[in-house]
Amino acid sequence: MTEQPQINRRYFLEAEQIAQKLAAFFERRNLKPLFTNLFLFQDLGMTILIAVLDTSRIGDHSQYIDDDLLHQLKTELGGRSVYLSNSTGIRYVILLTALPRLPRSIELPADVPHGMVSLGMRFNGQIITLTWSKLGHLLIVGMTGSGKSSLLRSIAIQAIRSGIKLLLADIDQTTFAMLEGNENLFAPIATTPQDALQLIVKALAECDRRAALYKSMPGFPENMDEYNALAIKAGKEPLVRILMMLDESSSVFKAMGGGSGELAGKLAELGWRGRKFGIHFIFGAQEFTKDLVGAVREQVNMSIAFRVKPTSAQMAKAIGCTNAHRIPADRPGFAIVDRFGPMQSYFVPKALLLSSGTIIKDALSDLERNLFTRAIETAQGNLSLSRISEWGGISQRQARKLQETWALRGWLSKDASNSNSFYLTAKARNLCANGQSVQTRSNQLVPVQTN
Ligand SMILES: Nc1ncnc2c1ncn2[C@@H]1O[C@H](COP(=O)(O)OP(=O)(O)OP(=O)(O)O)[C@@H](O)[C@H]1O
Ligand SMILES: [Mg+2]
Numbered sequence: 001m002t003e004q005p006q007i008n009r010r011y012f013l014e015a016e017q018i019a020q021k022l023a024a025f026f027e028r029r030n031l032k033p034l035f036t037n038l039f040l041f042q043d044l045g046m047t048i049l050i051a052v053l054d055t056s057r058i059g060d061h062s063q064y065i066d067d068d069l070l071h072q073l074k075t076e077l078g079g080r081s082v083y084l085s086n087s088t089g090i091r092y093v094i095l096l097t098a099l100p101r102l103p104r105s106i107e108l109p110a111d112v113p114h115g116m117v118s119l120g121m122r123f124n125g126q127i128i129t130l131t132w133s134k135l136g137h138l139l140i141v142g143m144t145g146s147g148k149s150s151l152l153r154s155i156a157i158q159a160i161r162s163g164i165k166l167l168l169a170d171i172d173q174t175t176f177a178m179l180e181g182n183e184n185l186f187a188p189i190a191t192t193p194q195d196a197l198q199l200i201v202k203a204l205a206e207c208d209r210r211a212a213l214y215k216s217m218p219g220f221p222e223n224m225d226e227y228n229a230l231a232i233k234a235g236k237e238p239l240v241r242i243l244m245m246l247d248e249s250s251s252v253f254k255a256m257g258g259g260s261g262e263l264a265g266k267l268a269e270l271g272w273r274g275r276k277f278g279i280h281f282i283f284g285a286q287e288f289t290k291d292l293v294g295a296v297r298e299q300v301n302m303s304i305a306f307r308v309k310p311t312s313a314q315m316a317k318a319i320g321c322t323n324a325h326r327i328p329a330d331r332p333g334f335a336i337v338d339r340f341g342p343m344q345s346y347f348v349p350k351a352l353l354l355s356s357g358t359i360i361k362d363a364l365s366d367l368e369r370n371l372f373t374r375a376i377e378t379a380q381g382n383l384s385l386s387r388i389s390e391w392g393g394i395s396q397r398q399a400r401k402l403q404e405t406w407a408l409r410g411w412l413s414k415d416a417s418n419s420n421s422f423y424l425t426a427k428a429r430n431l432c433a434n435g436q437s438v439q440t441r442s443n444q445l446v447p448v449q450t451n
Contacts, residue, residue: 011096013045015040018077018094022051025076029069032058040096046123047096055089064090066192083408100124105333108154108346117158119151119304120345121336132162132241133225134279137271137299139319141286142306147333147345148284149175150195151304152245154346155282159243160184163409167203167244171197175247186242193255196246203244203279207270210239210277226279226288232407235414241278250285253292269298289313293319303338304345307331364431367392368406372432381424383412 017181019038026033031414034054041048058064065086073092074082083093100123112118118129142148152175159166160179165186170176173191180189186206190196214221217234221227230236246252256262274280283296287308297303297319304322307329316324327334364372371391375383383406387400403422406412411428414420424432 007042007047012040012095015049018049021076022073022092029063034058039041043124043148046098046100049094049096051087051092051094053090053092058090061090064085078169101231102205102329102334102342102344104344105347106344108157108348108352112158112161115162117155117162118346118448119155120333120335120343122340122343128337128343130294131400132159132164132224132243133275133278134301135280136275136301137280138282139288139296139300140282140306141287141303141312141316141319141321142284142324142335143286143306143309143312143334146306146308146327147335148286148306149247150333151335151345151430152176152247152282152284152308152346154348155243156245157348157352159241162241164241167199167242169199169244169246169252171196171248171251175243195247195253196252197256199244200270202279203242203270203274204266206242206279207273207277210279211273213239223276228408229404232404232414234421235416237413238410239278240406240410241280244279244281245284246281247284248281248286250288250292253285253288253296267295267299288319290315290318303333304343306335306345330353369432371427372411375424375428376432381429382418383422383424422425 015038019035022035023033028039034057035051036054037050037052039050039052041050052259053064055061063069065084070082070084074080075092081099082093085091085093091326102121102123102268105421106121109118112129116129117135118127121127139149140151151270154165156166156168156176156179160182164184166179166182166184166275167186167190169190170177171191171193176189179185187199187202210227212223217227217230219226219230221230224239224241229239256266270279270281275414283300288296293315303321305319306326307327308316308324313323313325316322316336325433327336333347335343335345337343360394364433367381371388372384374391375381375387379387383403385399385403388394388402389396392399392402394402403412407414407422410423411431412422415423
């Protein structure tokens with residue numbers, strides 16, 4: 001038996017007892033208790049024992065994987081959860097602790113770090129938070145009422161908070177209705193498949209425009225971060241990320257002729273060019289046909305499946321989200337993420353969507369507000385390194401880091417007519433003039449409950 005050092009001794013003893021019970025249980029049924037290995041390990045907040053059968057020596061397998069046997073084994077082990085894994089060999093998976101339960105509803109936190117996106121919580125209480133470039137392109141599936149649109153909305157809000165421009169398609173006009181006219185929209189919200197198709201065309205045209213910008217920039221930038229670093233040095237405007245989100249995208253894809261031909265070509269192009277030019281896409285749909293899944297899956301970095309119909313179990317498996325059809329109907333927001341496993345995605349209360357005050361674009365921290373106000377009042381908006389360092393009481397290095405970040409957000413730009421020093425832009429002045437900084441709520445997440 002292998003034992004991880006951090007596992008409580010109690011579980012180790014329990015595992016030994018279970019091993020003896022297993023042997024006796026099999027013998028009583030005239031089955032051979034030929035276990036090659038017993039693993040004890042912890043994952044997702046659970047302690048799990050795996051008993052591996054030596055399939056080369058047990059003869060007829062069928063009796064070992066019988067539903068009835070599993071059921072009796074469960075009773076024998078005092079009602080513990082017992083699962084069978086027989087994809088490679090035969091393994092009995094026995095939970096020594098209860099299945100952890102995720103809260104049914106977790107509100108989108110207000111304090112997701114700037115420039116990051118948070119999707120939800122895993123079984124072990126860990127929050128899935130990524131940089132936008134790590135998020136890349138994303139696929140979201142799930143049957144009606146499973147939570148797709150809510151996740152899309154929570155991502156849209158976080159994009160706005162990060163100053164990202166949005167291209168949105170909302171065929172049933174319920175997902176993004178509250179964002180109509182929002183100043184972060186890169187184009188009006190598309191409400192027909194044809195308009196949605198135009199968003200893809202527009203995203204590709206933006207790739208062309210950015211390609212030309214990259215080309216004209218000395219230093220051969222290969223991605224947006226590299227380009228922006230060079231642009232700021234040269235006193236040019238940095239590029240902002242663009243996020244295209246298509247809800248109900250299967251209808252859009254149908255309008256584009258399915259998974260072969262035009263669609264596949266356009267998607268592939270946007271897939272690889274988009275990454276390079278800071279343009280991401282997210283496709284949401286109730287389901288994807290086989291040929292569509294092929295075309296889309298190749299382009300995305302991550303797939304998320306909410307509850308799908310039993311008939312879509314294969315599709316969920318094909319995108320790396322096995323068992324999404326087992327998610328109960330009364331668990332909207334619960335999803336399988338191909339890269340992270342089960343997750344409860346964030347819920348965005350209507351009030352948060354409606355109160356424009358909360359979806360503040362590029363909200364200022366207290367430090368930023370103080371420094372910007374002082375720069376405007378005493379230095380015509382000039383924010384040199386020494387000013388940031390002196391006024392903020394921070395090192396030159398920290399000051400440089402802040403200066404770079406602000407330039408990237410479009411809050412500072414170099415003034416060529418003024419010895420190339422950094423000045424606050426109109427955008428930053430507006431933010432300064434408009435209201436208070438967002439109160440970052442302290443950690444208000446519900447801890448994971450275990451039963
Ligand atoms: N993350 C979540 N946490 C808790 N409840 C949720 C969550 N997401 C969705 N719900 C609940 O499920 C309902 C349906 O969610 P949503 O509209 O996102 O589904 P959908 O997958 O977009 O469905 P459709 O395909 O019909 O548009 C919501 O009104 C809400 O009550
Ligand atoms: Mg929806």
